[in-house]
Amino acid sequence: MDTTYIIVIALVLAMAIVGAILAPIFIRRQQTKRLQAQFGTEYDHTLQQAKGDEKQAQTELETRQKYIAALDLHPLSVDERERYLADWAAVQSKFVDEPGPAIEAADRLIMETMLMRGYPVSDFEQRAADLSVSYPALVSNYRAARAIALKNEQQQADTEELRQAMLAYHSLFDELVETETVVA
Numbered sequence: 374m375d376t377t378y379i380i381v382i383a384l385v386l387a388m389a390i391v392g393a394i395l396a397p398i399f400i401r402r403q404q405t406k407r408l409q410a411q412f413g414t415e416y417d418h419t420l421q422q423a424k425g426d427e428k429q430a431q432t433e434l435e436t437r438q439k440y441i442a443a444l445d446l447h448p449l450s451v452d453e454r455e456r457y458l459a460d461w462a463a464v465q466s467k468f469v470d471e472p473g474p475a476i477e478a479a480d481r482l483i484m485e486t487m488l489m490r491g492y493p494v495s496d497f498e499q500r501a502a503d504l505s506v507s508y509p510a511l512v513s514n515y516r517a518a519r520a521i522a523l524k525n526e527q528q529q530a531d532t533e534e535l536r537q538a539m540l541a542y543h544s545l546f547d548e549l550v551e552t553e554t555v556v557a
Contacts, residue, residue: 401428408434414513415505434505441506446491454550457486461546465539472535473525479542480522483515486549508548514541 408431409416416434423429449457460482468475484494492503497519505512518541524530530538 404431412505412509415509418513418516437502437506441503444491444493444503446507449486449489449550453489457482457489457546457550460485461543461550465543468535468539472532472539473528473530476518476522476525476530476535476538476542479539479546480519483542483546483549486546490549504545508545511541511545511548515545518542518545 405427412419412434416430419433420427420430423433461479464475464478464482467478484500487500487504488494492500494500501512501516501519504515508515518538521530521534521538525535525538
């Protein structure tokens with residue numbers, strides 16, 4: 374056997390081994406970039422919840438995507454949308470005189486709207502995880518609003534915090550009702 378032939382075979386084998394080692398790293402890096410771009414700050418939140426375990430965080434985010442894809446999510450009908458917009462207007466007008474109860478009403482209205490759209494609303498963390506798939510830019514504000522709402526339940530939230538919570542709830546509410554509508 375010719376030594377050139379042996380060298381070529383050795384180089385091809387070495388390149389195959391290097392490729393087999395680097396391919397998973399490259400694929401994981403691409404997956405990380407894709408998930409970071411899609412989820413934004415929610416990627417960081419999930420990574421923190423996974424105590425820095427990137428693979429666990431990515432698996433969690435991919436599981437969320439599959440879970441949401443399997444749900445029967447749908448836009449509000451025109452009538453439902455109009456009803457919820459009227460309900461929101463009532464909540465907002467209540468905020469001026471009774472900010473605490475208005476925050477509680479806003480939180481409930483978000484859940485009702487989600488439920489009407491087909492989201493399960495069993496517990497807050499599941500709601501936030503579900504929303505993170507379609508509304509990743511808003512979910513961190515939703516978490517902050519919920520924390521203020523809980524603080525409000527104990528009469529520990531000040532007016533500025535309540536205002537911030539209302540703004541966060543309003544942004545999410547707008548997204549939940551301002552999707553493509555279907556005729557009832």
